[in-house]
Amino acid sequence: MREELRYITVNSDGGWLGILGSAKGLLCITLPQHSAQEAHQLLGDRANHATWSPHLFDDLIQRLRIYFSAHKVNFPDELNLSGATTFQREVWEITRLIPYGETRSYTRVAEYIGKPAAVRAVGQALARNPLPVIIPCHRVVASDDRLGGYSGGLEMKRYLLYLEASGSIQ
Numbered sequence: 379m380r381e382e383l384r385y386i387t388v389n390s391d392g393g394w395l396g397i398l399g400s401a402k403g404l405l406c407i408t409l410p411q412h413s414a415q416e417a418h419q420l421l422g423d424r425a426n427h428a429t430w431s432p433h434l435f436d437d438l439i440q441r442l443r444i445y446f447s448a449h450k451v452n453f454p455d456e457l458n459l460s461g462a463t464t465f466q467r468e469v470w471e472i473t474r475l476i477p478y479g480e481t482r483s484y485t486r487v488a489e490y491i492g493k494p495a496a497v498r499a500v501g502q503a504l505a506r507n508p509l510p511v512i513i514p515c516h517r518v519v520a521s522d523d524r525l526g527g528y529s530g531g532l533e534m535k536r537y538l539l540y541l542e543a544s545g546s547i548q
Contacts, residue, residue, distance in 0.1 A: 383428035385421060387414040388439050392446035392537075396421040397435050398428060403456035404438075406508040409530040410446065445511060448544045450478045453512045462506075465496075469503040476517040479542045483521045505529050511538070 383405070385398045393410030396417035408420040418425055438455060445451040459467050468491045476482050484504075488496045504515040510530060516538040520526040528535035 383424055384431035384434050385418075385425045385428040386430065386432055386435050386439070387417045388435075388442075389414075390443045390446040393417075395439075395442060396425065397438065398422075398425055399435070400458055402460065403458035404509055404512060405458050405461075407442075407510060407512055409510050409534055442511070446541070448541050450542075455512060457509060457512070461508075463503075465491075465499065466503040466506060469500050470507060470509075470513045470515075473504065473507075473515055473518060474513050476514055478514075481517045481519045481523075481539070484518055484526060485521050487518055501527060514538075517542075 381400045381402070383398060383400050385396065387394055387396045389395075390410060393412060394408075394414045394417040395410060396406070396408040397404070398406040398421045405424070406421050408417045411417040411420065421428075438453075441451045441453065459470065462470070469487060472487055472490045473482075484497045484500050485494070488494050488500045491500075493499075500518075504518055505527065507513050507515045507529065510516065516528060516530075516535045518526065525532050525535050
């Protein structure tokens with residue numbers, strides 16, 4: 379039996395967001411986009427087989443809007459990481475614990491999961507993060523405080539870090 383998928387695209391202060399989930403939890407969230415169509419497209423092919431559910435994600439949408447207006451928000455949502463490898467889940471679970479407004483290095487994340495030599499693999503796992511902001515991979519930087527890479531682009535990473543820095547002051 380196939381898992382029923384649900385999705386929505388919604389506008390926020392940062393732009394259009396796409397959210398895809400199932401009864402098992404969130405599967406994918408997009409970073410802010412210029413249009414609803416772009417957000418929908420970034421959810422991937424699974425969104426084409428999902429049901430539009432404007433009310434299912436109301437609480438999450440409200441928290442994302444608060445987040446993108448530079449306020450601290452928690453995301454305790456259930457995640458459906460069934461498509462991820464064990465290593466990816468380990469990296470994402472540790473990354474999810476990085477506090478709002480703080481950063482950690484790729485090296486430190488690798489050490490936290492007990493694999494200090496896996497720094498590059500940590501970066502690769504973060505590049506495949508389907509739930510940016512919820513799993514705050516933008517909070518992981520190089521050991522010398524350079525931004526490193528980011529699937530949403532370095533400008534987006536810089537924006538999210540700036541947003542959190544200004545939000546932690548409020």
